[in-house]
Amino acid sequence: MRQLQMPGIYRIAFKLLVNDRTKFAALLVGITFAVFLMIEMTSLFAGILSRASATVINIGASIWVMDPSVQTVANTIPVPDYVLDEVRSIPGVKYAVPLYSGAALLKLHDGTYQAANVIGLDDSSLFGRPQLISGHIENIFAENAFIAVDDSEFYKLKGANIGAQFELNDHRGVIVGTARVISSGLFGVPTLYTTYYRAMQYIPNSRFTISYVLVEPKKPADVAAIKRQVAAAGYLALTKDEFIRKISAFYKYQTGIGTNMLIMTLISFIIGLSISGQTFYTFILENIEKFGALKAIGAKGSELVSMILFQATFVSLTGYGLGVGLCSLVIWLARLYLPDYAAMVTYTNLGLAFIMVVVIASISSYFGVRKVLTIEPFDIFRG
Amino acid sequence: MSSTAISAAGLNKWFGEGEARTHAVKDLSFEARFGEMLYVVGPSGSGKTTMLSMISGILRPNSGSVRVEDTDIWSISDDRLAQFRLHKIGFVFQDYHLFPRLTTAENVAIPLILQQRPWDQALTEAAHDLEIVGLKGRADLPPVKLSGGEQQRVAIARAIVGRPDVLILDEPTASLDGDTGRNIVQFVREHILSEQRCIIIVTHDSRIYEFADRIMKMEDGRLTGFDRGELDAQ
Ligand SMILES: Nc1ncnc2c1ncn2[C@@H]1O[C@H](COP(=O)(O)OP(=O)(O)OP(=O)(O)O)[C@@H](O)[C@H]1O
Ligand SMILES: [Mg+2]
Secondary structure (H helix, E strand, O other): OOOOOOOHHHHHHHHHHHHHHHHHHHHHHHHHHHHHHHHHHHHHHHHHHHHHOHHHHHHHHOEEEEOOOOOOOOOOOOOOHHHHHHOOOOOOOOEEEEEEEEEEEOOOOOEEEEEEEEEEEEOOOOOOOOOOEEOHHHHHHHEEEEEEEOOOOOHHHOOOOOOOEEOOEEEEEEEEEEEEOOOOOOOOOOEEEHHHHHHHHHOOOOOOEOEEEEEEOOOOOHHHHHHHHHHHHOOOEEEHHHHHHHHHHHHHHHOHHHHHHHHHHHHHHHHHHHHHHHHHHHHHHHOHHHHHHHHHHHOHHHHHHHHHHHHHHHHHHHHHHHHHHHHHHHHHHHHHHOOOOOOOOOOHHHHHHHHHHHHHHHHHHHHHHHHHOOOOOOHHHHH | OOOOOEEEEEEEEEEEEEHHHHHEEEEEEEEEEEOOEEEEEOOOOOOHHHHHHHHHOOOOOOOOEEEEEEEEHOOOHHHHHHHHHHHHHHOOOOOOOOOOOOOOOHHHHHHHHHHOOOHHHHHHHHHHHHHHHHOOOOOOOHHOOHHHHHHHHHHHHHHOOOOOOOEEEEEEEEEOOOOHHHHHHHHHHHHHOOOOOEEEEEEOOOHHHHHOOEEEEEOOOEEEEEEEOOOOOO
């Protein structure tokens, strides 16, 4: 039983901290708020980044061949058909298929218009097909057939169940199935899958038609050679992860989103640091004579330091927990009302916020520790 | 156990440098014995607190040595000195220095907790010592709910809870009214002083002189002599 007990000095430190209700509350509010802001900001950003790569994630091909100027998967630059043949002829390529990805305007059964993302899968392999919730995949070859993705945008198709009809550029379209995908898109439009050929026929295109050539290597070691060969032909081959990173980099550095979220995270860090650091330091200052008295009585410097570190750690971890909890709650509430709310709490975000909390706690306790170590019991004794 | 509790030899302490240098304690030697209540008196600035701090191990002298029992306290490491103070010396500070956010009993228990006694045991002993100083039933109150004299008793309880051999009190009656101050010192004399303990009190308060065994006089950093019993106020 005895070894389970918290050492007495920590219990004292805990009571000194918690019994000072106002300061304890201020400390918690400061850290909770900072953690909340940091995680909320970075989660929102992570959500946006992940959705920006939705097509890449959902199709899941190992290698994507594209025009070198492509910055994000949504802004496709068509490549000529011969690129497909050229890629197929590269040794190390197990197979290569075309993918169509483009925007289309739908006229729904009630006469309203709705923008949609249309993905055309290679007719012979249907490579990258989604997992169906209803219907059969062969029906994608039926006349005018489309498969609707049942994600957070699905409702915008106003009841796109099997048999539902719509118009796409004066062509009739009919839903033959619904599907599930890993990631929803960023742009708030529903997604339809069809075959590559039907996409060609229904959607007006430039001279070139292939959006991406999807490649599967024979073995992972072939990837480097494939990339080199594609580059020699004047095109760009990226692995799935490289493509996702490229898209992320685009949103981080080529748009205002990255800078803004960096600024917001920094602000929340500074707010947290100033509220909590200030309060903690005042708390130490207020107790400084008592710490001096403890020193005179016979507390070692290391014991006083560990008391302060204990207090800082306790406040930070509690504030961190509350911040994470608050953030999850807010995201959950937001999802309740906005199904497409694109926030994603990743381990990186949690880790980042944790590091910041540790930095805040370290800076705060550093000043507290310094103060406590310099205090001379003699000065306390003299009064 | 030798009857000499503390022996100080050739203590010197100065503060500051050059023009601003103050020689606060000058070549001071004396002994304090077990079983006695030794007073230190002298005008303000005569070096009483400085001397007290050096013999109790919280202020390092510039020269000279201090033995408490068999330990040459200024020759041991800081951590060992802290341990030494914790186990051998009890302090009563002029402004009490009690933690307002802890209960009275928790305040008193602090030396035991620093000695790594189990929490419950420390608090039981603290409550017991609060009874000794006449504060039965106040264990769970915060110190601010107590009067000045009661807070001083809490400070005394904290000083004695570790059963130190030497008890140091710097102006224990300064912030108390005359009767309360007298009562407290009388109480210390009757209940805390023992053959195994040495009590040193610095004071300006002539109303408590009657409780002293010896009165040591200081002036301008020097020991100027001893007196017993009554002494006219300065
Ligand atoms: N930390 C310090 N820095 C500079 N001078 C100091 C310091 N501590 C004490 N002194 C000086 O040393 C001298 C002795 O001070 P000390 O506090 O020991 O006097 P005292 O006899 O206790 O006085 P009082 O009765 O007012 O408490 C004084 O002149 C004081 O100004
Ligand atoms: Mg003094």
